[in-house]
Amino acid sequence: MLPLPHPQPPVLFTSMSSSSERSRQSAVPGLLPLRLRSPEILLEPNCCISECQYSNSVKTESSQGLSVEVSFQFRDPPALSRCFVRCYDLTGSQRLAQEPAVVCAAGGLALLDIPFSGDDIHPSYSDYFIYRAGPGSPSIHLLPRPYPTDYQLDMVAVLPIYDGSDDYAVVFPDVDYFMLEDRNHYTLHIYRSDRKAWRTQVACIAEKETEDARNKLVVDDTTSVVYAGNGLIGWINLWSGVVLCNVLDKKPTISFVPVPVPDQFRWKFDEFNIRPYRDMTIYNGLIKFIELKFHRGHAFNVK
Numbered sequence: 001m002l003p004l005p006h007p008q009p010p011v012l013f014t015s016m017s018s019s020s021e022r023s024r025q026s027a028v029p030g031l032l033p034l035r036l037r038s039p040e041i042l043l044e045p046n047c048c049i050s051e052c053q054y055s056n057s058v059k060t061e062s063s064q065g066l067s068v069e070v071s072f073q074f075r076d077p078p079a080l081s082r083c084f085v086r087c088y089d090l091t092g093s094q095r096l097a098q099e100p101a102v103v104c105a106a107g108g109l110a111l112l113d114i115p116f117s118g119d120d121i122h123p124s125y126s127d128y129f130i131y132r133a134g135p136g137s138p139s140i141h142l143l144p145r146p147y148p149t150d151y152q153l154d155m156v157a158v159l160p161i162y163d164g165s166d167d168y169a170v171v172f173p174d175v176d177y178f179m180l181e182d183r184n185h186y187t188l189h190i191y192r193s194d195r196k197a198w199r200t201q202v203a204c205i206a207e208k209e210t211e212d213a214r215n216k217l218v219v220d221d222t223t224s225v226v227y228a229g230n231g232l233i234g235w236i237n238l239w240s241g242v243v244l245c246n247v248l249d250k251k252p253t254i255s256f257v258p259v260p261v262p263d264q265f266r267w268k269f270d271e272f273n274i275r276p277y278r279d280m281t282i283y284n285g286l287i288k289f290i291e292l293k294f295h296r297g298h299a300f301n302v303k
Contacts (some may be wrong), residue, residue, distance in 0.1 A: 043110070058131070068129070071083075188245075
């Protein structure tokens, strides 16, 4: 597993709460006194190690049998919602090695990375959990081992098997691909809850893609991952564009949608973080791209 390379932006998450459910949540001490005005919220990626005092709290066990509890404090955007995690062993000792993290989210699904400290018998380890906000009562599921061994955490995706489904899939792209420029495909490691099994799937690059697009697919440096609906995942690179793949198809294909790169920035790609100047997402079947332009020299009139 490779660590997250940059500080991560807030994660878009759907609370999946109906108006009646939001009314029930708002009556719990510690949550906002007002109902959530939007079903979509912004999640702080770093979780808090704390007591889980909210009505959406759920419990499960780690792969080594430790008791784990997770809950969320939902807040209306632009305020950030937070995830709270606690884990204690039978002696009452706190067993989280560091802050857990929200790796990615899609609809009412959130993938959590929870690192556990070791003991005299077991070394330290990390487990992945799927938190489902709804529909219905919240639930949490341990992603079964063995996990893929060669992947980049900021490229992992979670998605429903189909929109509105209770079942889900988690996709771990194999990062070996990005080191071998002569390949014409991705290797995807996919877990599906409806089949309760991992499988390895080859996703080929669409024949229509140009050589330039194929090169960008090879050197792609993902800044975020989005679920575009109907089994389609988008890996976004704010410099070059978005890699799209229908990951749940029998024969998934990869395509590339470029975004314009200003000429004056081409020679300094690696000199600054593009995230403060650009953002991109996919919503209701449309790719939404935003860029801020700064006019230097005449921005201030100093006398």
